[in-house]
Amino acid sequence: MRRSMLFMPGNNSGMLLNADALGADSVILDLEDAVSPQEKDSARILVRNALKYLGYKGCEVIIRINSIDTDFWKKDLDEILPMKPDMIMPPKVCSGMDIKVIENYMGEVERKHNIEKKTSLIPLIETALGVENAFEIASSSKRIKAIFLGGEDLTADLRCKRTKQGDEIFYSRGRMVMAARAAGIDVYDTPFTDVEDEEGLRTDAEFAKSLGFTGKACISPRHVQAVNEVFSPTLEEIEYAKEVMDIIQVAKEQGKGAISLRGKMIDAPIVERARQTLEAAKALGGAF
Numbered sequence: 091m092r093r094s095m096l097f098m099p100g101n102n103s104g105m106l107l108n109a110d111a112l113g114a115d116s117v118i119l120d121l122e123d124a125v126s127p128q129e130k131d132s133a134r135i136l137v138r139n140a141l142k143y144l145g146y147k148g149c150e151v152i153i154r155i156n157s158i159d160t161d162f163w164k165k166d167l168d169e170i171l172p173m174k175p176d177m178i179m180p181p182k183v184c185s186g187m188d189i190k191v192i193e194n195y196m197g198e199v200e201r202k203h204n205i206e207k208k209t210s211l212i213p214l215i216e217t218a219l220g221v222e223n224a225f226e227i228a229s230s231s232k233r234i235k236a237i238f239l240g241g242e243d244l245t246a247d248l249r250c251k252r253t254k255q256g257d258e259i260f261y262s263r264g265r266m267v268m269a270a271r272a273a274g275i276d277v278y279d280t281p282f283t284d285v286e287d288e289e290g291l292r293t294d295a296e297f298a299k300s301l302g303f304t305g306k307a308c309i310s311p312r313h314v315q316a317v318n319e320v321f322s323p324t325l326e327e328i329e330y331a332k333e334v335m336d337i338i339q340v341a342k343e344q345g346k347g348a349i350s351l352r353g354k355m356i357d358a359p360i361v362e363r364a365r366q367t368l369e370a371a372k373a374l375g376g377a378f
């Protein structure tokens with residue numbers, strides 16, 4: 091289960107060394123905006139070597155490449171794909187056509203190196219055009235396992251102020267969740283960028299969860315535990331889900347589709363949510 095995704099700059103060897111020991115479900119080794127243009131070549135080699143020699147058994151590893159309007163993205167794929175990372179994150183994806191361009195080049199590299207695995211994609215959507223085309227992007231390739239909202243670049247493109255409360259990205263968050271769920275994939279929320287503000291982080295993560303996000307990115311290891319907690323089912327939720335499953339069995343035996351539990355109606359969609367809760371709990375290692 092992927093709840094937290096921790097970004098780290100691809101040119102920081104100290105951070106890369108312990109990448110899979112920080113509690114995040116995924117780490118995103120960044121070759122894009124956290125790396126200056128002068129450092130792109132050395133960061134690419136460092137990340138390639140980290141994948142090759144460190145192995146990263148403790149969590150999923152995603153590489154954020156540079157965007158297709160730069161001179162770097164093909165070199166990124168040339169070096170990184172042969173190391174078979176779990177996923178590639180292309181940034182500033184604006185359309186399904188962008189995905190086709192990336193996918194075609196990935197196919198070329200995979201064939202050249204006889205790589206059977208088709209590496210998955212998690213497109214970063216962080217422009218107004220990208221948000222408008224979110225469903226088209228989400229459904230443009232079988233390689234896409236999730237989409238990811240980038241609030242900082244998006245608000246720069248929208249020409250508005252990025253606030254902690256996040257009213258300015260409310261529409262985009264809803265649109266992303268809708269697009270991802272309609273395409274049958276997961277959806278991840280933008281990182282909370284105030285490293286010191288754990289209460290603000292929790293509020294932001296809880297709000298993202300309430301909208302339907304699967305998980306959230308982090309820029310600091312200090313945020314990982316809170317994000318993992320928020321995106322895990324609570325014991326109360328698990329207990330309730332089990333009660334729902336029990337009571338719907340009683341309803342079935344009585345030939346009913348709906349029944350009452352603690353004064354509230356239980357029917358098919360509530361049972362489906364309970365099933366999702368128990369599935370998440372099971373994925374996290376609970377015994378049910």
Ligand SMILES: CC(C)(COP(=O)(O)OP(=O)(O)OC[C@H]1O[C@@H](n2cnc3c(N)ncnc32)[C@H](O)[C@@H]1OP(=O)(O)O)[C@@H](O)C(=O)NCCC(=O)NCCSC(=O)C[C@@](O)(CC(=O)O)C(=O)O
Nearest residue numbers: 097098099105124216240241242243244280281309310311
């Ligand atoms: C923010 C800060 C500089 C603060 O540094 P500080 O040193 O003040 O932090 P401290 O907490 O004091 O660090 C205590 C100890 O943890 C270590 N430590 C810190 N962070 C760590 C980490 N991430 N991974 C592993 N280790 C870490 C540190 O090395 C130290 O270790 P040690 O010295 O041994 O004690 C640092 O966190 C950092 O660089 N974060 C990642 C930045 C990054 O990747 N950005 C790009 C991706 S976002 C993006 O692009 C989003 C988007 O695309 C989407 C959108 O649109 O929304 C966009 O467009 O924005």
Ligand SMILES: [Mg+2]
Nearest residue numbers: 123216240243
């Ligand atoms: Mg960005």
